[in-house]
Amino acid sequence: MVVFLHIIQHSTVSFMLSLRSLTKSYSTTAGTTRILHDCTADIPRGTMTAIIGKSGSGKSTLLNILSGIDTPDSGSLLINDISLHSITEQERTAFRRKHIGFIFQFFHLLPGLTALENVLFQQELQGRLSEHDIRHAYHVLESIEIAHKAEYYPAQLSGGEQQRVAIARALIHKPDLLLADEPTGNLDPDTANIIFNLLVHRIRADKQTAIIVTHSMEIAERADRIYEMRHGTLVALQ
Ligand SMILES: Nc1ncnc2c1ncn2[C@@H]1O[C@H](COP(=O)(O)OP(=O)(O)OP(=O)(O)O)[C@@H](O)[C@H]1O
Ligand SMILES: [Mg+2]
Numbered sequence: 251m252v253v254f255l256h257i258i259q260h261s262t263v264s265f266m267l268s269l270r271s272l273t274k275s276y277s278t279t280a281g282t283t284r285i286l287h288d289c290t291a292d293i294p295r296g297t298m299t300a301i302i303g304k305s306g307s308g309k310s311t312l313l314n315i316l317s318g319i320d321t322p323d324s325g326s327l328l329i330n331d332i333s334l335h336s337i338t339e340q341e342r343t344a345f346r347r348k349h350i351g352f353i354f355q356f357f358h359l360l361p362g363l364t365a366l367e368n369v370l371f372q373q374e375l376q377g378r379l380s381e382h383d384i385r386h387a388y389h390v391l392e393s394i395e396i397a398h399k400a401e402y403y404p405a406q407l408s409g410g411e412q413q414r415v416a417i418a419r420a421l422i423h424k425p426d427l428l429l430a431d432e433p434t435g436n437l438d439p440d441t442a443n444i445i446f447n448l449l450v451h452r453i454r455a456d457k458q459t460a461i462i463v464t465h466s467m468e469i470a471e472r473a474d475r476i477y478e479m480r481h482g483t484l485v486a487l488q
Pocket of ligand 2: 311
């Protein structure tokens with residue numbers, strides 16, 4: 251009976267991500283360093299999770315593994331019940347494009363494309379750009395208050411403006427999972443606050459599952475759960 255109840259309870263919880271004992275080491279000429287060691291967590295769908303931790307503790311490494319950009323040495327990772335590292339590279343790329351949005355710490359905008367073109371770039375690659383897509387892109391840019399610079403190139407935008415474009419690019423396809431690595435880390439505190447508020451508003455409005463790496467405890471406290479990356483392991487703080 252107890253086992254039966256356990257199964258029922260377990261099956262009603264819908265986890266967007268399940269990480270089990272993820273490990274990762276890097277080898278350089280100086281030797282091998284273990285970065286992640288036994289990273290385990292379940293992230294429920296529709297929640298916002300913050301990851302804090304010292305510089306060099308492995309937060310970006312973990313986020314890169316969660317997005318499929320990098321692979322773990324061992325352990326398992328389920329996203330939407332798909333084992334991300336057991337599928338082919340091609341399938342992983344397709345999965346990433348469809349289900350994951352990534353906001354990088356240093357924007358990573360393409361310099362030769364305007365703000366609008368950057369936002370639409372992935373969709374254009376897939377050859378399915380319609381009038382509706384362009385209107386939708388403007389709408390997303392509007393929602394984070396940067397539509398008036400849609401025709402500007404990255405070099406003509408401030409850091410905060412570039413980050414807004416990077417956020418719009420990550421959100422345009424309404425990803426099931428949003429991964430953000432220090433999304434406001436490069437901005438002054440006031441701009442960071444404004445942009446973070448807009449980001450949280452979008453995440454909550456679209457009921458997205460989001461994992462945000464941040465150095466700011468103030469930002470982390472806005473999340474539903476906080477983990478600290480400590481000695482290569484995720485420690486739940488709340
Ligand atoms: N490709 C690589 N080769 C070797 N070592 C690496 C590589 N990538 C990361 N590392 C090492 O892994 C450790 C963790 O790096 P990571 O970027 O994950 O830290 P972080 O927690 O995101 O730090 P920060 O808060 O400064 O961004 C660092 O010590 C770094 O030197
Ligand atoms: Mg980092």
